[in-house]
Amino acid sequence: MPATPATSATPAPKTFRVKSFGCQMNVYDGERMAELLGAEGMTAAADGQEADLVVLNTCHIREKATEKVYSDIGRLRRNDGTAPLIAVAGCVAQAEGEEIMARAPSVKVVVGPQAYHRLPAMVADAVAGKRGTETDMPAEAKFAALPKRRKSAPTAFLTVQEGCDKFCTYCVVPYTRGAEISRPFADLVEEAKLLVAGGAREITLLGQNVNAWVGSDAKGCNIGLDGLIRTLAADPDLQRIRYTTSHPNDMTDGLIAAHGEVDKLMPFLHLPVQAGNDRVLKAMNRSHTADSYLKLLDRIRTANPDIALSGDFIVGFPGETDAEFEDTLRLVDAVGYAQAFSFKYSPRPGTPAATMADHVPAPVMDERLQRLQAALNRDQLAFNKASVGKTCQVLVERRGKLAGQLLGKSPWLQSVHFMGDAEIGQIVTVELVDAGPNSIAGHII
Numbered sequence: 001m002p003a004t005p006a007t008s009a010t011p012a013p014k015t016f017r018v019k020s021f022g023c024q025m026n027v028y029d030g031e032r033m034a035e036l037l038g039a040e041g042m043t044a045a046a047d048g049q050e051a052d053l054v055v056l057n058t059c060h061i062r063e064k065a066t067e068k069v070y071s072d073i074g075r076l077r078r079n080d081g082t083a084p085l086i087a088v089a090g091c092v093a094q095a096e097g098e099e100i101m102a103r104a105p106s107v108k109v110v111v112g113p114q115a116y117h118r119l120p121a122m123v124a125d126a127v128a129g130k131r132g133t134e135t136d137m138p139a140e141a142k143f144a145a146l147p148k149r150r151k152s153a154p155t156a157f158l159t160v161q162e163g164c165d166k167f168c169t170y171c172v173v174p175y176t177r178g179a180e181i182s183r184p185f186a187d188l189v190e191e192a193k194l195l196v197a198g199g200a201r202e203i204t205l206l207g208q209n210v211n212a213w214v215g216s217d218a219k220g221c222n223i224g225l226d227g228l229i230r231t232l233a234a235d236p237d238l239q240r241i242r243y244t245t246s247h248p249n250d251m252t253d254g255l256i257a258a259h260g261e262v263d264k265l266m267p268f269l270h271l272p273v274q275a276g277n278d279r280v281l282k283a284m285n286r287s288h289t290a291d292s293y294l295k296l297l298d299r300i301r302t303a304n305p306d307i308a309l310s311g312d313f314i315v316g317f318p319g320e321t322d323a324e325f326e327d328t329l330r331l332v333d334a335v336g337y338a339q340a341f342s343f344k345y346s347p348r349p350g351t352p353a354a355t356m357a358d359h360v361p362a363p364v365m366d367e368r369l370q371r372l373q374a375a376l377n378r379d380q381l382a383f384n385k386a387s388v389g390k391t392c393q394v395l396v397e398r399r400g401k402l403a404g405q406l407l408g409k410s411p412w413l414q415s416v417h418f419m420g421d422a423e424i425g426q427i428v429t430v431e432l433v434d435a436g437p438n439s440i441a442g443h444i445i
């Protein structure tokens with residue numbers, strides 16, 4: 001019997017746009033979703049062109065991020081009341097999938113971070129008039145179902161570990177990303193090889209707790225992240241390795257030693273501390289103290305005195321007093337961060353901290369954040385100024401706005417701009433000549 005063509009509720013999308021918010025892992029996931037859709041014959045919409053399918057790859061870490069999703073959905077509505085096919089992916093999809101489906105009829109697909117390999121099939125269902133939500137958790141199935149990597153920018157992300165078992169009391173990640181899993185060693189070596197063959201010169205290994213990665217190497221020996229880094233460093237075409245984000249408790253002796261021994265491992269470490277007061281750290285369930293964190297930094301600096309440090313901070317955790325906040329400022333003074341991120345505490349639904357007593361009033365949080373950021377900006381500028389006069393390797397990532405200008409990163413993850421003649425993806429020697437708070441001017445040598 002001849003098949004009856006189904007009447008489509010929506011025309012099949014030919015073009016797509018993936019908009020990623022939040023952390024680098026979402027950037028990685030967004031790239032993989034684009035590759036999946038590309039494998040189905042769709043093409044990425046050009047800048048300024050409306051896409052037939054829009055994937056909002058969302059973040060749930062703080063309040064405003066969720067509100068942004070709803071306003072983005074609203075903004076996609078056209079003047080005639082229609083909208084492109086909208087898929088909501090990422091951590092808001094995981095946490096609030098049902099609510100989004102109920103609240104936003106223009107959303108046809110809701111897909112969580114561990115289920116996005118199902119995106120093409122779900123888009124096909126939506127075209128046939130069927131809205132769908134997929135928020136299953138096992139991450140292994142996802143990676144096996146993704147297409148092989150092909151092209152890469154000079155700097156690439158590679159997710160090696162996902163999920164979190166730490167359950168810091170303020171944080172949604174253990175609920176949105178699920179339990180800690182490590183991707184198998186052989187899969188990572190293969191993906192890294194393909195990225196390098198596709199043009200990557202620097203790979204940043206990603207994980208919510210990247211330094212909790214464990215695996216067994218080609219000989220069947222158990223290894224940690226340092227073992228993986230040493231293996232990847234043996235590829236002559238891979239020039240630089242970074243990793244993020246690390247938890248202080250998972251900084252093993254081997255990983256610390258690698259910072260002194262593996263030349264390709266860049267001298268930069270993002271190691272969030274969150275606060276400088278031990279009572280607050282305990283209430284956050286951070287399982288390190290200010291002192292144990294500082295001692296850990298001493299060991300890391302002993303292994304590599306050249307290392308630049310970065311961190312994350314939360315001000316105004318429930319019950320944080322003025323005196324306790326002062327401890328955070330003291331810790332910042334003691335460390336001298338090269339850069340850092342700082343946030344006002346944001347209560348997240350379902351987390352233990354959200355129902356704790358003594359929430360800090362908004363104006364107090366504002367003032368604390370301003371003081372903290374002033375201290376962090378001061379240190380960042382000082383770090384950048386101290387780089388002036390140094391000569392370093394810069395990986396050329398792209399052209400700047402000015403004719404002949406090139407942009408790249410120093411080993412210490414500073415943005416460097418300089419005039420010169422070099423290819424994108426080339427490593428050049430640059431003398432750093434002038435520093436601002438957010439970038440450094442250099443001369444190519």
Ligand code: SAH
Nearest residue numbers: 170171208245272312313314343344345346
């Ligand atoms: N896995 C990483 C990063 C998690 S999210 C880690 O453990 O460090 C990135 C940062 O967002 C956190 O380090 C924390 O500083 C911040 N953050 C997480 N939950 C938050 C909340 N409820 N309110 C404010 N900031 C938060």
Ligand code: SF4
Nearest residue numbers: 164166167168171173
């Ligand atoms: Fe969140 Fe803490 Fe896990 Fe980081 S370690 S993802 S802050 S629960």
Ligand code: F3S
Nearest residue numbers: 022023059060061091
């Ligand atoms: Fe946001 Fe999810 Fe990353 S909540 S920070 S996108 S893990």
